[in-house]
Ligand code: IPE
């Protein structure tokens with residue numbers, strides 16, 4: 098593992114890594130257990146991913162923990178996920194403070210169950226002065242919801258005269274998103290073998306490198322993050338240009 102870690106070029110580290118944590122249910126099924134067992138075991142993977150990223154010097158990590166579409170799951174599973182969220186935040190605050198990690202969240206947070214919302218706000222408040230890495234949880238998150246909300250905000254500002262429609266730029270749009278102030282992720286990882294985005298950060302991943310890992314989320318360990326970063330660093334990010342232009 099140290100060997101893998103030493104292959105990472107710390108100068109070319111992505112500033113922001115986003116992860117779609119998928120495959121908890123299938124992992125549980127593989128072990129003959131209920132889906133919740135998979136969610137509970139996924140917490141260890143969250144710790145590993147967070148620690149590995151912070152140790153390397155990644156500045157932001159965003160984890161897709163609950164999508165707006167996930168409300169459509171059986172009520173018992175939704176409730177289990179929401180109470181797991183409360184327990185995990187409460188339990189991990191001390192470790193986050195020890196590791197100097199700041200918690201933030203994106204999504205339609207006020208629509209979370211009051212207990213989950215409260216635990217989340219406490220976690221954010223209690224870690225707000227930490228500076229090593231920002232861990233962003235996407236909760237009740239939908240990229241389309243976020244984009245529509247930004248459009249409404251800009252439309253209102255233009256109606257009340259605080260912004261001229263001609264002055265709307267990528268930057269003003271960025272500043273209207275819930276990820277305001279956070280650089281766009283350069284690397285997006287999804288576990289479980291599924292190769293789709295599932296309504297995550299649509300605007301922000303315009304130029305992200307995508308990594309689809311053939312493992313279930315509860316199996317994710319530090320070395321998977323190292324390997325994904327190494328693969329990312331071996332890719333040529335051309336941003337529409339030719340390969341020759343990049344070496345000029
Ligand atoms: C990801 O695992 C966790 C959440 C979406 C909350 P899943 O629960 O989607 O597991 P699979 O994809 O059904 O295996």
Ligand code: IPE
Nearest residue numbers: 117118119161162163164295
């Ligand atoms: C995406 O996983 C959402 C999260 C990881 C929280 P899903 O399991 O909900 O996505 P689909 O249904 O496979 O697209």
Ligand code: MG
Nearest residue numbers: 119120121289
């Ligand atoms: Mg899934």
